[in-house]
Amino acid sequence: MGTREWTNPRSGESRTLVISDHSKWEVLEIALASRRAWDGFRHYPSHERARVLHIIADALGSSAPEVVPLADEECALGLPRLTGEVARTSFQLRMFAEALEKNELLPPEIDLSDAAGPPAGRPELVRHYVPLGPVAVFGASNFPFAFGVLGGDFASALAAGCTVVVKEHSAHPRLARRLVEITRAALHSAGENPDLILSVRGTAAGAELVRAPEIAAVGFTGSLSGGRFLFDLAVSRPTPIPFYGELGSVNPVIVSRKAAHTRAEEIGRGFVDSLLLGAGQFCTKPSVLCYPEGSSVLDYVVDALSQASPVPLLTPKIADAYTRQVAKISASKATNLLKMPAPDRMGAWVAPAVFQTSVAEMLSESSAVQEECFGPAAVVVPYSTDEEALTLASQGGGALVGCVHGEDGDLLAGELVRALATRTGRVVWNGWPTGVSVAPTQMHGGPYPAATVPGATSVGLHAAARFSRPIVFQAVPPALRPAGTAV
């Protein structure tokens, strides 16, 4: 058995975990086992898939007293937030289950036959959706439940009729493993194949998993560098496979003049609240706040910030990366609004930081203020003209979400919405980007690098389409069509 060092992000205490990475050959065996399990699962009709999702939601719910404290020890996100996240994750599993029960997930479509139909007569066509095959899931460290082992990628892949091989995240080595064990035990007890979920450990094992011939698609939430590396592997296979990656996002918030005038305090404080959720480790955090020059929004930002304290990040490595990125922003044309003393505690503690910069710096392609900074840091930018505000909304990379704060009859606000819509997957009006609703039509994705596939979402019912493919049955009698399709 191998060992791995693990450091408690709150206390800094280190422990040696007895844990082995999987070898290349083990990964290939695991992918093969997933494929064998899929050969049975692919034929499950909708209501049997739904049953499997409910079994897992139940198991997660009843294991909360064990897994929430374990997650908190590993990730330092706090018991209330992690308890809520378990509820969200169970809800998500059940949302897919209920859609399957009502035949609302990827419903079939029919073109009736029409002998006289243009351009040359037409046979009956029935469009069904079939699962792609075993899916590799690389969860995120910042949402150990909702975007982790049993998160949106897992739920949607299973709902689509795929089996899943999870890459256990190195930031929660015991939790990831435990969630897999709990799920397998629950499936086994219910008479289902535990191999519907399997897992691999280790960075090299993750890469092997993406290369494994049995893997039919990948879901990934994580960093740009790690995600692009795996994306490149997926698309350079002899048979390329879809890689659905969420690789990071710099999310803009634009405040109109009218809104800044009417609701300066609400907006200034709301921004800091949203920024500090989960210690700023949300992919949807408000990264850039653009406000009218001279507005008191800034005063409320500074005031709210002055009440903030250092926070532990997920891991010491993430804290180091945060500290380096904050230093890089400090060295650019940006001013730290309220420099807090560096935390003197062991572990993964860092101080929140909000920088003010100019429109010119924000638009300068090589500036550090344009890069994603994972943790409780953000940039605020005063604009002096409407044109500058619009430029800030429309320029910049692909993002998961953008927000506009505006008022009724606010002419600029409509233009800001349209400008943000050109480069984001979601536009929020008078709200904050954090807190992605688990709702059927939700869109959590966007132009690259927010997502590697511009139309794909990892939240909401449409997430299941990523792991399905349509097949049309032409004049095939109903009794002869496969049972495993969602009808």
Add this chain to the structure above:
Amino acid sequence: MGTREWTNPRSGESRTLVISDHSKWEVLEIALASRRAWDGFRHYPSHERARVLHIIADALGSSAPEVVPLADEECALGLPRLTGEVARTSFQLRMFAEALEKNELLPPEIDLSDAAGPPAGRPELVRHYVPLGPVAVFGASNFPFAFGVLGGDFASALAAGCTVVVKEHSAHPRLARRLVEITRAALHSAGENPDLILSVRGTAAGAELVRAPEIAAVGFTGSLSGGRFLFDLAVSRPTPIPFYGELGSVNPVIVSRKAAHTRAEEIGRGFVDSLLLGAGQFCTKPSVLCYPEGSSVLDYVVDALSQASPVPLLTPKIADAYTRQVAKISASKATNLLKMPAPDRMGAWVAPAVFQTSVAEMLSESSAVQEECFGPAAVVVPYSTDEEALTLASQGGGALVGCVHGEDGDLLAGELVRALATRTGRVVWNGWPTGVSVAPTQMHGGPYPAATVPGATSVGLHAAARFSRPIVFQAVPPALRPAGTAV
């Protein structure tokens, strides 16, 4: 100006065309012009997009007397077939236009707000679809209209709100150019921006087009080698873009014992008819016919084949490739059922060829009988057990379409349908694979290499989804949402 040699496929007569490939810089300029046109077109509401599609359908229809003979001279597919193809292509453009007019193309979806909704209350979410941007279209040589300049990729991209840059196909150098000119003139006359369609010429120019930063997606129909080359370029860009390629297919047809007994003549002759359509140059041609050993299906195949004559292929180069592939199959463990004398005419003439081979050879991975042969060649395989028939149905690469000929109460037939469904995009019952209906739910795609994106179709209304991405507006007042979305 550069020149290019062109050979008439029927007569063998060569001509020098005065025609230049585009340079890298010209391609970048063209992509930029397409982007500028898109900056206007992206805001078109549905009914204005529909109007543009009707303008183009009208222009194509009225230019038929000019472009059909031109296409026939270049491609030798015959006037009746090409006249029908123009009708199909116009119909396809109008199908998208009518779906837009009825707001049935990518309709918006809504989740109403629900303050009490689980897991944590939820805001109103409205899901719209927005166009990706300028699309590069590489049409096929075998359908100069329906999968060419104004074919399915063009129609669906425009319907989605994208502009198009076409790569003119080298197999129809004058037709491709003329279709672009006719379309641009019609757009100009109607007061629309002619740059909604632009084109580039030359192999290197095509590669540059895929690399051009303004290009947001690619539609491709063609060979495995050319398609994979361009796919690799698309996914290795700094910002990868979706590449929707159809790269070839070996399409299986399986005849059950009962069907072979009841309808031997209909099936044997039907197979040869379907095979010879378009001189066997359909991506959906029946490539492999599996029939029960000893059945008289084979006699009717041979009889129908004995009435066939040499045919001109699209180009001398394609004829050469066909001749080489047929020689390769002859050198494998396969018997030519009816060896015709090699055509002694100049141009691109070839003789149809049907080979008989064994189940073992058909399943042998390296055999030439497993490779796609573009042209009027096919393989027939007698099976002796039901198990062999099922293996033939399920083993083999991804394919666009598979067919089963069966009878009522034919137990094996259902299993064959299910086996074919595991590796095809369409399964046909008691019919032939050629003749892809232009119908809303149609699926023309399938597992790799049939398509590079397993869920994508290049025919039917779903084709437009390839060139769109969803965006969710969270609590955004209706008046502030972009006008260009399909509502």
